[in-house]
Amino acid sequence: MEAAVRIAARGRPDGLTGRALGEELGADRSAVWRHFADKDGLLLAVGDRLLVMASGRVAEGLGPRQRLEALARAVVDVFEAHPYVGAAIACRTTRGPGEFALVEMMLAALGELGLQSRDVARYQRMLADSVLAYAGMCAGYAVLPKQVQDADERAWVREYSNADPKRYPAIAALAPQLAATDDDMVLDTLLEAFWLAVDARARNTAIPTPSQGGRRA
Amino acid sequence: MEAAVRIAARGRPDGLTGRALGEELGADRSAVWRHFADKDGLLLAVGDRLLVMASGRVAEGLGPRQRLEALARAVVDVFEAHPYVGAAIACRTTRGPGEFALVEMMLAALGELGLQSRDVARYQRMLADSVLAYAGMCAGYAVLPKQVQDADERAWVREYSNADPKRYPAIAALAPQLAATDDDMVLDTLLEAFWLAVDARARNTAIPTPSQGGRRA
DNA sequence: ACCTGAACACCGTTCAAGT
DNA sequence: ACCTGAACACCGTTCAAGT
Numbered sequence: 001m002e003a004a005v006r007i008a009a010r011g012r013p014d015g016l017t018g019r020a021l022g023e024e025l026g027a028d029r030s031a032v033w034r035h036f037a038d039k040d041g042l043l044l045a046v047g048d049r050l051l052v053m054a055s056g057r058v059a060e061g062l063g064p065r066q067r068l069e070a071l072a073r074a075v076v077d078v079f080e081a082h083p084y085v086g087a088a089i090a091c092r093t094t095r096g097p098g099e100f101a102l103v104e105m106m107l108a109a110l111g112e113l114g115l116q117s118r119d120v121a122r123y124q125r126m127l128a129d130s131v132l133a134y135a136g137m138c139a140g141y142a143v144l145p146k147q148v149q150d151a152d153e154r155a156w157v158r159e160y161s162n163a164d165p166k167r168y169p170a171i172a173a174l175a176p177q178l179a180a181t182d183d184d185m186v187l188d189t190l191l192e193a194f195w196l197a198v199d200a201r202a203r204n205t206a207i208p209t210p211s212q213g214g215r216r217a
Numbered sequence: 218m219e220a221a222v223r224i225a226a227r228g229r230p231d232g233l234t235g236r237a238l239g240e241e242l243g244a245d246r247s248a249v250w251r252h253f254a255d256k257d258g259l260l261l262a263v264g265d266r267l268l269v270m271a272s273g274r275v276a277e278g279l280g281p282r283q284r285l286e287a288l289a290r291a292v293v294d295v296f297e298a299h300p301y302v303g304a305a306i307a308c309r310t311t312r313g314p315g316e317f318a319l320v321e322m323m324l325a326a327l328g329e330l331g332l333q334s335r336d337v338a339r340y341q342r343m344l345a346d347s348v349l350a351y352a353g354m355c356a357g358y359a360v361l362p363k364q365v366q367d368a369d370e371r372a373w374v375r376e377y378s379n380a381d382p383k384r385y386p387a388i389a390a391l392a393p394q395l396a397a398t399d400d401d402m403v404l405d406t407l408l409e410a411f412w413l414a415v416d417a418r419a420r421n422t423a424i425p426t427p428s429q430g431g432r433r434a
Numbered sequence: 435a436c437c438t439g440a441a442c443a444c445c446g447t448t449c450a451a452g453t
Numbered sequence: 454a455c456c457t458g459a460a461c462a463c464c465g466t467t468c469a470a471g472t
Contacts, residue, residue, distance in 0.1 A: 018465065030466080031437055039465060040365065087308075091357035093369040095376055100385055103377075103395075107387035121394035126406040133350035140308030140353070148257065152310040159312055160320075168317055170324035177338030178320075189343040196417040197410035235446065247447080248456050256446060 004046045008082035012143060015084045016046065044096070046082075047089030051098025054078045055105060064109035069191055071105055072131045076187060079135035083142035090136020103128065114202035123201070127194060134187065156181065221263045225299035229360060232301045233263065261313070263299075264306030268315025271295045272322060281326035286408055288322055289348045293404060296352035300359035307353020320345065331419035340418070344411060351404065373398065 003024040008016050018039075022029035036042040054074040058067055079086030093099065106128060110120045141149065157179045165172035220241045225233050235256075239246035253259040271291040275284055296303030310316065323345060327337045358366065374396045382389035 015464095017463085019463085027436095028438055030439080030468095033466070034436065091304075091354045091361075093372045095369075095372045100380065100388065104385045104388050107391055111387060117391060118394055121391050121397075122402065122406045123410070125395070125398060126403050126410065129351065129354065129403045130347055130407060133354040134346065136354060136357070137308045137346065137350040144308075152312075155310045155312045163317065168321045170321050170328060171317065174324055174334060174338050177335055178342070180338075181342060185339065186343050186346045189339045190347060193340070193343065193411060193414035193418075197413035200413040200417055201410075232445095234444085236444085244455095245457055247449095247458080250447070251455060 001045060001049060004042065005049055005082065008046060008050075008085040011081075011083060012146065015143075016042070043085060043088050044092060044094050046085050047092065048094035048096030048098040050078050050082055050085060050089070051075070051094065051096070051102050053098075055098065055101040058105065064112040065195065068106065068109045068127070071102065072127075072191060073187065075102070075131050076135040076138055079139040080142050083139040086139030087136055087143055090132050090139065110198070113198055115198065116205050119201055119205065123198065130190065134190070218262060218266060221259065222266055222299065225263060225267075225302040228298075228300060229363065232360075233259070260302060260305050261309060261311050263302050264309065265311035265313030265315040267295050267299055267302060267306070268292070268311065268313070268319050270315075272315065272318040275322065281329040282412065285323065285326045285344070288319065289344070289408060290404065292319070292348050293352040293355055296356040297359050300356040303356030304353055304360055307349050307356065327415070330415055332415065333422050336418055336422065340415065347407065351407070 004016060004021055007014060007020050007024055014020060017029075018032045019029040021032050021042075025031075032042070036045065054077075055071060057074040057078075058070045062070060079090065103124065106124045107120055110124055110127075111117070115123060141152075144152075160171055160178050161175045163171040163175065171178070221233060221238055224231060224237050224241055231237060234246075235249045236246040238249050238259075242248075249259070253262065271294075272288060274291040274295075275287045279287060296307065320341065323341045324337055327341055327344075328334070332340060358369070361369075377388055377395050378392045380388040380392065388395070
């Protein structure tokens with residue numbers, strides 16, 4: 001497992017293959033499949049380790065909002081730092097301790113923010129899927145060869161600035177704002193929008209009773 | 218291109234490989250690379266076609282909110298219906314007419330909803346990335362063998378219901394709500410939260426001046 | 435119990451040779 | 454101009470054979 005995480009952390013060109021794992025451990029590449037049922041089992045195990053690493057990065061003593069922000073950023077960072085596994089595992093349920101820790105942390109934090117329990121479950125699932133999907137997307141991008149990454153990035157600055165104003169008036173009008181984008185902006189905006197939505201939702205459905213799950217008056 | 222979309226639509230077990238495309242067209246599999254520079258070029262071209270299909274599904278005459286909802290759902294549906302390509306392309310910039318149509322439609326709709334132009338660009342990028350990432354995640358799930366999908370799905374109902382209440386109190390308390398989840402809930406909740414955030418943002422920064430980009434009084 | 439080494443079917447990619 | 458067919462290096466997976 002440690003060797004697998006090490007290989008996954010090597011980044012772009014290297015995938016986590018049986019051959020690479022065998023070499024790292026000084027064994028034949030087919031020996032890996034004595035310890036994991038198949039490639040899927042290996043990826044699930046390493047993927048859950050990534051989630052353990054991410055939830056372990058959340059500092060103690062933070063408020064619910066900061067805890068969720070730290071967790072979201074940690075998931076994206078860890079997936080980007082282990083891109084091959086991150087891209088492969090974002091759509092899966094690892095069912096391991098890492099996933100449980102992440103879900104538990106999210107549910108507890110959302111409960112503290114004043115949402116009803118039905119909304120806590122819905123918003124947790126939505127936030128978890130959004131963050132995992134976004135992290136998987138970032139990881140998928142990080143796996144690409146550097147020259148492909150550069151071509152994709154340039155497109156946003158160059159090709160969108162030259163869009164035909166007749167066919168694409170909104171793009172042409174907003175080209176400067178579209179080009180002025182840094183890497184963290186998307187996740188920042190996603191979290192900003194999430195807090196606005198949680199606040200609005202908590203305000204609309206708030207029950208002033210101090211006891212939990214207060215009944216209708 | 219039509220043959221490639223057809224193969225991509227065959228769904229789960231079939232990937233869009235050179236061999237499959239050659240067979241579909243009655244040609245040798247290596248003949249494909251006369252028409253596309255490499256696998257990446259093929260995927261980008263087919264991926265942009267998926268975006269053309271998605272934006273073409275948005276009905277005429279809808280308001281900005283319904284237009285954006287229709288577009289988001291169409292992207293997820295089309296990616297799920299062409300899962301191999303959807304999963305491969307979600308993290309890319311296709312730079313084709315499909316992507317331009319999608320960005321243009323989103324920017325125009327968000328502008329009509331009362332956001333400042335700086336927020337329009339930020340929220341468009343955030344929504345587009347969120348929807349594409351989520352669609353890519355759904356597509357990645359759809360590519361998996363059916364038995365792996367079933368195992369993942371059962372986990373949410375079964376293993377989360379049996380979580381240890383001492384280690385995972387929030388999961389144990391909310392297990393029924395976590396299990397009661399249908400496929401559309403995540404995207405519905407994401408869009409609900411997006412509207413709450415857009416409304417809050419438009420309210421906070423609204424400038425009553427009818428002219429664009431009004432200066433500070 | 436664990437590893438080796440060879441085999442298999444499948445990839446993308448390349449290239450000399452055809453038409 | 455376009456296709457063929459063979460080759461190459463790389464996958465995951467399997468299995469008889471070793472220790």
